[in-house]
Amino acid sequence: MDFFDENERNKDHWMAAELILPFFPDDTRDRVTITVQQYNNIVRDKLRKEMGLRLADKESRISVPVRVVDGFTNEVVDVINKFADQIRWLLIGAKEKLAGAKEGLEFLVEHWWQLEKWDRLPREARNSVSALETSLNVVNVLSKISEMDQVFDGVKQIQKDILGAYFPGVGYRFGPPRIEIYWMAIGLFARVAGVSIEDLTVAALVHELGHAYSHVGRDIDGRVWEDSGFIGSDLEVVEGLAQFYTEEIAEELRPRAPGVLLAYEALLPFLAPPYHAHKRWKEVLAERGVANRCKETVRYTLIRARQRGAIKNKEWEELLVQTCQTLRT
Template sequence: MAFKLSYEDDTTRKVTQISVSVGDGFPTPVESILDETFLLLPLLLEKTTLERSVRGLSLIGTHLQGISAHVPLKHPIPQIRESLNDDRDLIAKVLAVLEEKIDLPRRLVGINRDVLGAYYFKFGAIRIYWMPITLLSLTTKLSIEAITFVTLAHELAHAYSHVGKDIDGSSWETDHFASRDIELIEGIAQYYAERVCRCVEEKFPDAIKCFEAILAHQANEYTAYKTWVEASSGESMRQFLRSVSERVVRPPLFR
């Protein structure tokens, strides 16, 4: 990005601090979704267990003959196999409801803003919401660590694009930042969050996998940057950011 949270010239050095905290609770849109799915929430949280159960029942049904040599069976093998098939079909139908009708992961990340974390630009603060992150992890194959990393990268990208200093000490004036189109603000953050995830791919490959998995379900304002000509290179994106932010050089006292 080339913007820094510190600025230094011949007379002054100023560091802009961004606080990062972890918050409890669910944002209001998430609470609404949970209210709708409350009765099935225990099953949603154990979705992986249900998937394994289907495979386990199929495995037992296939090997009943061998099992009967070691485990006393109360009923004939055909009857047991039929019962296992019924159980497997029931679980498969429940999984279909969870995936097709409720689809909690898609609905979570499809909410427009501030579900997993938020950048409070007026206060210079980032908050990460551990409960939605945990819920998303439990209902997908994404790790808590990867979701947290992606969320923090996105929110820090907001902070750096807003208050980060260019080489001349300029930054994005707050009222102007707040007035810009949401697609622009989120697109910039997404672009740099993706670059961060790709930079650590060798050491932490789950980060970019998680980013792409979440991106696949996000609204247009989070995905539109993929079509930006300016996103073709880091330098062109930096110049684009300088242009759209109309960066202001503040007097030393206010830097």
């Protein structure tokens, strides 16, 4: 969620882009754009059913447009530019490839004594054990650099969405609610998390639309979450909701797109604690023996919470427990 349109595409954004773009597939932007077009309505349909909320005004027009844009959030730009070293980013981008090379070389070193004895081993492959060991050593050293702990410790501190943004459009300057999806951020995190660009795009789209539905989705009585309530609520509640529904929808999309759930899960380790709040809700409900009614409980709790206005995480969890008691009786 993002309150203000502060992502001016300034020179810091382009410096960050220059560092990481060399290791992107050339068609990254197109792949993100096409995926958003393909899944926009599918995801909206699923969220409408899951959340029991409709994202349409009185004239039933589709609201909250989604746009794929260049650049990143400012916080991601800061993390990238902190390590302004193109080779380092090249290695980070090659993380999966290095892991594959490591695995292959380990296999060869382990079995080389058998291969060396094989009478059909091509001549140019003979007497290679020391070359293989040297290569393995090089890959190991480079893999450690590409493990990027320091780089991504910075990402985990970001208390904001990193792949997209929901602009709630509060205040006359900001226009109606809208969503931006950052294709460069998706390209980067797809690579470091080892998932496909398409799958991560869908996960990002569900998350941002999850914010839109939570905020301006109309319930059966036509009510939305008042702006001040949505904006004033704890990050755990707002992000927990978006994450909860991303997980639910990713599960539902499994027969059609099994990778979306994997992408959602692979991104979790890079996200700040509020983005894990929904896991705790699930534990709370499981402790009360209602894990199987989780969806229903969260949906009713959301409707009740929206009527209260701004809500703290503690209050949300109490409401969740209360709701589950009501549903049980």
